[in-house]
Amino acid sequence: MNVEEGKSPEILEDSKRSLISDDIESMKLSYNVVTHWLSLEKEDFLEEYKRYPVYPLDSVGAEKTLRMISSKWKFILISLLNKHSSLRYGEIKKALDEYGITNFMLTSSLKEMEDDKLVERKVYPEVPPHTEYIATQKSKDLLMILIRMTQWYTKYRIQELQDTDKDESI
Numbered sequence: 001m002n003v004e005e006g007k008s009p010e011i012l013e014d015s016k017r018s019l020i021s022d023d024i025e026s027m028k029l030s031y032n033v034v035t036h037w038l039s040l041e042k043e044d045f046l047e048e049y050k051r052y053p054v055y056p057l058d059s060v061g062a063e064k065t066l067r068m069i070s071s072k073w074k075f076i077l078i079s080l081l082n083k084h085s086s087l088r089y090g091e092i093k094k095a096l097d098e099y100g101i102t103n104f105m106l107t108s109s110l111k112e113m114e115d116d117k118l119v120e121r122k123v124y125p126e127v128p129p130h131t132e133y134i135a136t137q138k139s140k141d142l143l144m145i146l147i148r149m150t151q152w153y154t155k156y157r158i159q160e161l162q163d164t165d166k167d168e169s170i
Contacts, residue, residue, distance in 0.1 A: 068116050073101055073109045075146055081135040082143050088132055
């Protein structure tokens with residue numbers, strides 16, 4: 001039976017809508033706070049950030065974003081698809097062959113990215129049929145975040161290597 005312990009489907013649907021509405025309001029608040037923080041100078045941000053509780057943001061959002069890109073192939077796919085207006089499966093496979101991606105990994109990564117709305121899959125009903133993959137705006141926005149993450153890593157990795165080089169020359 002689909003009805004939870006005697007509750008009518010209408011009550012369950014209303015409860016679900018209420019939870020979704022609460023989630024949306026919470027996310028809007030988090031978005032507004034983060035947008036404000038990004039407008040601040042670094043010192044002002046750090047001072048303001050200290051005044052917030054331990055978890056001021058929707059940490060689930062950050063975790064879900066990281067899961068979206070956690071596969072070895074997704075960053076490469078996001079980068080590749082954002083460089084082209086659209087690519088067929090075979091073109092993607094050929095571009096990634098040197099990295100050793102299997103058909104299974106490519107197919108499953110593209111499917112997950114489609115589910116996450118990072119990629120649009122467009123099927124052309126022709127003979128022979130073909131499919132193209134297109135980066136969505138969500139993917140383009142995520143690419144900018146990934147580039148910033150790469151910049152952050154590179155900055156600190158260079159410092160680490162320079163520190164190691166100094167230590168070895170002593």
